[in-house]
Amino acid sequence: MAMALRSTCARVPGPLQEFVFAGSRGHAYAMRIGCLHAASASSPALVLSHSQSYRLLVEKFVFSRLVSRLNVRSKPSPAFQRRVISSFASPILETEVRDSGDFVEVGYIADTHGVHGELHVYSLTDFPEERFETPGKRWVRSKAMGKHVYHEVELLQGREVGGKRPSWLIKLKGFNSIEKASDLVGSTLVVTERPSLSDDEFYIPDLVGMAVILQESGQEIGVIVDVYNTGGDTDLLQVKRTDGSSSQKIWIPFVKEIVPIVDKDGRRVEINPPAGLLELNSPGESKDEKVKRKQELKEKRKVRERFAGLKKRLTAIGQTHILEGLLSGTESQQQDLVNQLLSIDFASFQRALQDVLPLPDLSPRQQGHDSRREPPSAFPCANWQELHTWLDQEESSTENGDVCRWWTDGLQLIADGRVAVVVLAGGQSTRLGDNASTVKGSIDLGLVSGKSLFQLQAERLLIVQELAKLVTGSESRPCIPWIVMTSDATDEYTQAYFEDNEFFGLDSAQVWFVKQDSMPCIDLDMIEDRHRILLETPWKVAQAPGGNGGLFTALNAQGIIDRLAEEGVDYVQVYAVDNALVRVADPVFFGYTNERGADIGVKVVTKTSPDEAVGVVCINHEMVEEEGSVYSDTVNYIDKAHYSVLEYSQISNSLKHATEDTIEGRQLKFRAAHICVNIFSLSLMKMLGLPKNELQFHPVSKKIKHVKQQGKEWVEVIPERPNGVKLERFIFDSFKFCDLHKVALLEVRREDEFAPVKNAAAPEVSDTVNTARCMINSLISRLPCLSLSKSDSQLRQLVRNLNLAYMGGSIEANISDFVCIDETEQSEL
Numbered sequence: 014m015a016m017a018l019r020s021t022c023a024r025v026p027g028p029l030q031e032f033v034f035a036g037s038r039g040h041a042y043a044m045r046i047g048c049l050h051a052a053s054a055s056s057p058a059l060v061l062s063h064s065q066s067y068r069l070l071v072e073k074f075v076f077s078r079l080v081s082r083l084n085v086r087s088k089p090s091p092a093f094q095r096r097v098i099s100s101f102a103s104p105i106l107e108t109e110v111r112d113s114g115d116f117v118e119v120g121y122i123a124d125t126h127g128v129h130g131e132l133h134v135y136s137l138t139d140f141p142e143e144r145f146e147t148p149g150k151r152w153v154r155s156k157a158m159g160k161h162v163y164h165e166v167e168l169l170q171g172r173e174v175g176g177k178r179p180s181w182l183i184k185l186k187g188f189n190s191i192e193k194a195s196d197l198v199g200s201t202l203v204v205t206e207r208p209s210l211s212d213d214e215f216y217i218p219d220l221v222g223m224a225v226i227l228q229e230s231g232q233e234i235g236v237i238v239d240v241y242n243t244g245g246d247t248d249l250l251q252v253k254r255t256d257g258s259s260s261q262k263i264w265i266p267f268v269k270e271i272v273p274i275v276d277k278d279g280r281r282v283e284i285n286p287p288a289g290l291l292e293l294n295s296p297g298e299s300k301d302e303k304v305k306r307k308q309e310l311k312e313k314r315k316v317r318e319r320f321a322g323l324k325k326r327l328t329a330i331g332q333t334h335i336l337e338g339l340l341s342g343t344e345s346q347q348q349d350l351v352n353q354l355l356s357i358d359f360a361s362f363q364r365a366l367q368d369v370l371p372l373p374d375l376s377p378r379q380q381g382h383d384s385r386r387e388p389p390s391a392f393p394c395a396n397w398q399e400l401h402t403w404l405d406q407e408e409s410s411t412e413n414g415d416v417c418r419w420w421t422d423g424l425q426l427i428a429d430g431r432v433a434v435v436v437l438a439g440g441q442s443t444r445l446g447d448n449a450s451t452v453k454g455s456i457d458l459g460l461v462s463g464k465s466l467f468q469l470q471a472e473r474l475l476i477v478q479e480l481a482k483l484v485t486g487s488e489s490r491p492c493i494p495w496i497v498m499t500s501d502a503t504d505e506y507t508q509a510y511f512e513d514n515e516f517f518g519l520d521s522a523q524v525w526f527v528k529q530d531s532m533p534c535i536d537l538d539m540i541e542d543r544h545r546i547l548l549e550t551p552w553k554v555a556q557a558p559g560g561n562g563g564l565f566t567a568l569n570a571q572g573i574i575d576r577l578a579e580e581g582v583d584y585v586q587v588y589a590v591d592n593a594l595v596r597v598a599d600p601v602f603f604g605y606t607n608e609r610g611a612d613i614g615v616k617v618v619t620k621t622s623p624d625e626a627v628g629v630v631c632i633n634h635e636m637v638e639e640e641g642s643v644y645s646d647t648v649n650y651i652d653k654a655h656y657s658v659l660e661y662s663q664i665s666n667s668l669k670h671a672t673e674d675t676i677e678g679r680q681l682k683f684r685a686a687h688i689c690v691n692i693f694s695l696s697l698m699k700m701l702g703l704p705k706n707e708l709q710f711h712p713v714s715k716k717i718k719h720v721k722q723q724g725k726e727w728v729e730v731i732p733e734r735p736n737g738v739k740l741e742r743f744i745f746d747s748f749k750f751c752d753l754h755k756v757a758l759l760e761v762r763r764e765d766e767f768a769p770v771k772n773a774a775a776p777e778v779s780d781t782v783n784t785a786r787c788m789i790n791s792l793i794s795r796l797p798c799l800s801l802s803k804s805d806s807q808l809r810q811l812v813r814n815l816n817l818a819y820m821g822g823s824i825e826a827n828i829s830d831f832v833c834i835d836e837t838e839q840s841e842l
């Protein structure tokens with residue numbers, strides 16, 4: 014027997030679970046009982062919503078439908094029946110029971126009866142005879158001052174009376190008059206002990222919270238959150254799914270056949286659901302879930318379509334071997350491969366192949382189009398001594414040279430917010446050997462101060478900002494945008510490094526990260542007429558950053574050029590991260606480029622030896638079709654000259670070793686070494702960012718670790734000689750977009766401005782952290798002494814010191830000695 018539930022709606026938490034049933038019979042039935050509404054007239058699904066008839070719904074409809082669909086006996090025989098005891102069921106009651114010493118409500122004292130103190134009690138228990146007829150100790154709970162108060166009473170006798178609700182008339186000891194008895198009206202009769210139950214009887218609160226386990230697999234699918242005692246033959250367990258199933262709550266008929274094990278001590282039930290029960294029970298998806306699911310399906314379809322397109326493309330370019338990983342490995346490895354392949358721009362890769370194939374002889378060339386190259390004609394050399402001398406004078410003199418003028422003009426450009434800086438920091442630093450595990454900008458140069466390349470560069474930026482403010486008398490300190498170009502290989506580490514170092518004192522908003530593209534690497538050798546894409550693992554294509562010439566496309570694609578234009582930037586200095594002496598946001602260089610009205614500024618140093626690994630700036634002559642000749646019968650070609658760089662990996666031996674007589678004696682003919690410190694006007698950058706002006710790719714031979722298949726095995730290949738080709742764009746290929754007179758070359762002193770870190774440190778090896786550190790120390794020793802006092806009252810003296818700090822004096826010192834001068838001191842100047 015089961016008791017009817019009190020206040021059904023109150024017991025059901027929140028809006029009721031929705032049920033979905035397939036089949037039009039359900040539809041008809043639902044309409045008849047009038048408590049349901051169809052999700053849509055055409056849909057066979059019915060959404061049963063919360064209504065007053067919920068109880069009827071569960072009792073008469075849901076369960077019978079469930080049971081008949083699942084072929085479970087709709088009227089289980091007593092042997093199959095489980096019974097829940099509702100008098101202990103209300104969650105509210107349960108709380109009170111716990112809080113007040115395990116009292117159990119058994120009846121509600123509704124009224125007095127007669128004049129001799131009899132009380133009319135509504136039953137709240139499954140054991141009314143025991144509670145209301147068996148004499149003995151009971152408790153009456155009433156409320157006083159908002160708290161429950163308990164009085165011990167003694168039941169003398171009781172008898173059942175008829176009526177709509179199960180009720181009893183009881184007589185308590187000492188309550189002999191109507192007046193006395195009426196004090197108890199509205200109170201609750203409670204007991205302290207629970208009657209023991211048979212094996213198949215359970216108190217609802219004992220069931221609530223039990224884990225629900227699938228008997229067959231041992232998998233936990235949820236937890237019982239409520240028990241619905243319909244008052245009929247069968248109760249329903251409400252189970253909240255905890256296994257990530259899309260359905261949140263389901264109903265399980267509490268019959269032995271479906272719930273064979275109830276482990277009270279272990280707080281778990283084991284269920285044996287007939288096929289389809291869990292699904293049938295699933296609530297309908299919410300609108301949001303449906304939308305989400307639709308979107309997921311759409312995404313999946315898109316991915317499938319893209320992957321099909323990708324396969325076609327790979328087949329067309331003969332690179333399907335990179336899909337072989339999909340035949341082995343774990344699901345997540347395969348997924349990684351798919352994700353990577355979908356992220357690669359194979360159209361761009363195909364264009365790159367067109368640029369580089371057939372591969373030329375990648376060893377130093379014996380010959381090239383040498384006759385078309387010539388060294389640049391004379392260009393100025395920035396003599397910093399001139400600036401020192403000028404700043405050292407007691408009084409400012411108007412008699413100053415070029416460098417002083419460029420410096421002052423450059424500082425004005427900086428103060429006016431017309432410049433930005435880009436550091437090229439996407440390279441993989443393969444030549445650095447072991448140090449290549451971190452990004453170049455962060456490597457330890459072995460300086461006493463422990464400063465890294467990034468830190469030195471950031472500090473120069475801070476100092477030059479300060480200088481610009483002081484020299485121009487600007488009210489506020491300018492904030493030069495510093496764009497850090499990273500790649501897949503360096504991005505995460507670089508960004509974390511800046512954050513960890515609190516942007517070296519810069520405003521984090523002035524540092525913008527932009528990631529350049531990567532390109533698959535190809536095998537130097539050919540298999541079946543093809544250079545195959547190399548694989549780093551069976552599930553990962555070997556990729557490398559696509560060279561510093563990818564800058565313009567990356568800046569354009571990521572909206573940086575437009576952003577710079579909005580900020581009023583006219584010139585952008587671009588430099589390679591590996592130069593320990595680079596003058597970041599160099600005012601002299603900006604002033605010079607601006608004065609020349611150039612779109613490109615190029616810093617060069619004198620090349621030291623034919624084999625130094627630097628590109629050399631030259632003038633390149635190309636025969637191009639004369640404009641307008643397409644309309645005439647004959648095609649006329651004209652000689653078009655532009656600047657270019659003969660990269661060290663591409664220069665022919667004859668040009669490398671060619672010499673000429675100069676006033677300084679015999680020198681290399683091509684000696685204007687490109688140090689990768691250039692300025693671009695923003696208007697040119699914008700043009701270079703357009704897809705139609707994408708720079709060409711070059712093949713760069715490298716040692717590339719990879720795997721290849723031998724039979725069914727994957728074997729690792731660790732090459733000793735260059736075995737692969739990286740596809741790279743070179744930034745200086747942009748020079749050809751400019752007329753000769755729009756490119757301004759500026760020579761600077763190597764010992765002041767060029768200390769590259771390229772190679773792993775070893776005796777006799779140049780361009781290492783050791784050689785860079787030596788150059789830094791040598792520069793510091795050559796600089797005039799700094800007076801580090803912050804209380805310098807002379808603006809001139811302060812500027813002089815800041816300028817020395819900019820050139821290198823701050824390298825081993827504390828940056829706060831130079832910048833962050835407090836405002837009061839400045840106003841005294």
Ligand SMILES: CC(=O)N[C@H]1[C@@H](OP(=O)(O)O)O[C@H](CO)[C@@H](O)[C@@H]1O
Pocket residue numbers: 561589626627628629658660661686687688689742743744745769771
């Ligand atoms: C494509 C490119 O910019 N190459 C530059 C660049 O070469 P690296 O391969 O990064 O060392 O830096 C050199 C100066 O350190 C410069 O001489 C050369 O031209």
